Amino acid sequence: MRRRRITCPALPALGMTLALGMVTLLWTATAFAQVEGSLSVYGAANGRGYLQPLKEALGSGLAAGLYNTARVESGHFRVRLEANAMLMSFGSSDRTFNAHTESYFPSDQTAQAPTVVGSTQSTSVTDPGTGAVFTFPGGLDLSRLALAAPQVVIGGVKGTELMVRYLTVQLGKNSDIGDLSLFGIGARHSLSQYMHSPKIDVAALVFYQSLNLGTDFIDSSLLSFGVQAGRRFRVLEPYVGVALNSQSFEMRYDAQQGGSSTRQDIKYDTDTSLGATVGAALHLKVVHLNGQFEFAHQTTFAFGLSLGM
Amino acid sequence: MRRKSFSILLVLCASIVLKGDGCLVKQKDVSMVLAGKIPAQWDSQGYTQATFVKTDVVSAGTDVLNALNADNLAGVYKSIKVVGAVYEVLKSTGHDARRAGTVTVNGNLLLTFDVPHNTQGIKGNAGDPTLTLGTPGLNFINGRLQQFLDSYNVGAPNTALLDFTYTANWTSTPAPSASDPDAFTWTTDLVIQVEKTAKVDVPNI
Numbered sequence: 001m002r003r004r005r006i007t008c009p010a011l012p013a014l015g016m017t018l019a020l021g022m023v024t025l026l027w028t029a030t031a032f033a034q035v036e037g038s039l040s041v042y043g044a045a046n047g048r049g050y051l052q053p054l055k056e057a058l059g060s061g062l063a064a065g066l067y068n069t070a071r072v073e074s075g076h077f078r079v080r081l082e083a084n085a086m087l088m089s090f091g092s093s094d095r096t097f098n099a100h101t102e103s104y105f106p107s108d109q110t111a112q113a114p115t116v117v118g119s120t121q122s123t124s125v126t127d128p129g130t131g132a133v134f135t136f137p138g139g140l141d142l143s144r145l146a147l148a149a150p151q152v153v154i155g156g157v158k159g160t161e162l163m164v165r166y167l168t169v170q171l172g173k174n175s176d177i178g179d180l181s182l183f184g185i186g187a188r189h190s191l192s193q194y195m196h197s198p199k200i201d202v203a204a205l206v207f208y209q210s211l212n213l214g215t216d217f218i219d220s221s222l223l224s225f226g227v228q229a230g231r232r233f234r235v236l237e238p239y240v241g242v243a244l245n246s247q248s249f250e251m252r253y254d255a256q257q258g259g260s261s262t263r264q265d266i267k268y269d270t271d272t273s274l275g276a277t278v279g280a281a282l283h284l285k286v287v288h289l290n291g292q293f294e295f296a297h298q299t300t301f302a303f304g305l306s307l308g309m
Numbered sequence: 310m311r312r313k314s315f316s317i318l319l320v321l322c323a324s325i326v327l328k329g330d331g332c333l334v335k336q337k338d339v340s341m342v343l344a345g346k347i348p349a350q351w352d353s354q355g356y357t358q359a360t361f362v363k364t365d366v367v368s369a370g371t372d373v374l375n376a377l378n379a380d381n382l383a384g385v386y387k388s389i390k391v392v393g394a395v396y397e398v399l400k401s402t403g404h405d406a407r408r409a410g411t412v413t414v415n416g417n418l419l420l421t422f423d424v425p426h427n428t429q430g431i432k433g434n435a436g437d438p439t440l441t442l443g444t445p446g447l448n449f450i451n452g453r454l455q456q457f458l459d460s461y462n463v464g465a466p467n468t469a470l471l472d473f474t475y476t477a478n479w480t481s482t483p484a485p486s487a488s489d490p491d492a493f494t495w496t497t498d499l500v501i502q503v504e505k506t507a508k509v510d511v512p513n514i
Contacts, residue, residue, distance in 0.1 A: 037380030
């Protein structure tokens with residue numbers, strides 16, 4: 001009896017999209033872990049400036065790729081498995097910050113020093129009175145940052161769907177930094193179901209995410225409220241969206257402040273900002289492919305591949 | 310047909326990530342800076358004279374090696390230098406005195422201080438008027454540190470270069486007496502920076 005081989009090209013592609021995002025995410029996390037040593041020369045003020053682009057990129061990345069359609073189906077149960085990869089681009093203003101020499105240096109001087117994504121070259125200033133030289137460390141010279149997020153969407157009840165993101169990556173036993181974990185949970189609800197003969201699909205979204213790197217190196221969370229609108233033309237669906245994103249970000253490291261090593265706990269003020277999304281999706285029965293631009297602190301390109309109804 | 314279109318779209322997406330150069334990770338030479346300290350502690354318990362003078366040998370080898378190995382990254386060390394100084398009163402009982410004086414290293418002026426109050430926990434640094442870093446001492450120690458780094462880089466670290474002879478002297482106002490002796494301990498730390506170039510694997514996207 002001849003056995004029929006069942007193949008689905010989308011499954012390995014789904015894995016590949018996710019693996020690609022995870023590999024870049026892993027290397028990014030590892031690279032950031034390696035510059036933690038350089039942070040030891042920075043107190044809270046300089047540490048905040050050095051890490052600012054990382055904070056903003058994580059906020060922009062987490063806000064992207066949450067959905068690939070404005071439609072929320074109703075009337076039948078559906079499950080969708082999604083793999084999302086987000087690429088956040090850094091601008092020239094992200095590469096330097098206005099750094100000050102630390103208090104133990106004989107004079108207060110400023111310099112445009114590299115941020116964590118800035119030039120790999122250090123910058124130095126000299127105290128005119130004593131000739132002492134203070135050196136600000138270099139960055140990683142990054143143009144972009146990547147995030148990956150596997151997501152499960154379960155829906156079909158009264159135009160509502162539940163979305164869950166989860167990812168945990170062990171950075172290795174020898175890593176100083178620990179593990180990376182991402183958890184997100186949210187829901188979308190169809191607004192167009194309340195309209196008479198709607199020409200477009202409209203949905204509302206609420207989503208909470210937390211991203212942790214190490215036991216207490218980076219803790220970031222994002223709460224998003226948004227509205228999406230789109231229209232399907234056979235298999236193609238262009239869509240737009242706006243969202244209000246509220247991000248909290250906290251980072252801890254050991255700094256050599258004066259004579260003793262002190263734990264720096266850098267807690268940024270909660271940052272609430274508007275983000276806009278423009279994207280398009282191809283819906284091929286059970287396979288869905290989408291790409292979108294997210295305009296927030298950083299411009300983010302997200303693409304995703306999903307399987308399901 | 311649909312399968313072919315799907316594959317083309319997938320390759321397009323992947324090429325955006327890979328930038329066409331086929332490598333997700335790139336090794337870069339990153340200029341990193343590590344911090345450390347060279348501490349010295351001064352103890353004038355039971356001292357009854359207005360002027361205190363004491364000479365100590367400070368062996369900074371362990372402190373400097375700790376700074377060099379503050380992270381686990383392999384790299385090429387470029388420089389090691391003193392960038393500042395701090396002090397802290399660790400213990401002070403009895404009368405509160407103003408203390409003004411100097412610390413020299415191998416006869417070279419390193420620190421000049423004038424601290425109006427010396428209660429326990431008082432701190433200061435070279436960025437405020439109570440403490441001044443001296444160029445002769447700074448240049449002397451930086452010269453020794455660089456000589457040590459040169460020996461370290463060729464695999465024969467000469468820690469004897471990091472044995473410094475410190476002399477501290479200060480005047481207390483009001484002066485201590487037999488009935489109210491100095492019970493005073495303080496520490497002066499030199500803050501050092503180590504600059505090294507490390508090879509770091511970063512995402513190339």
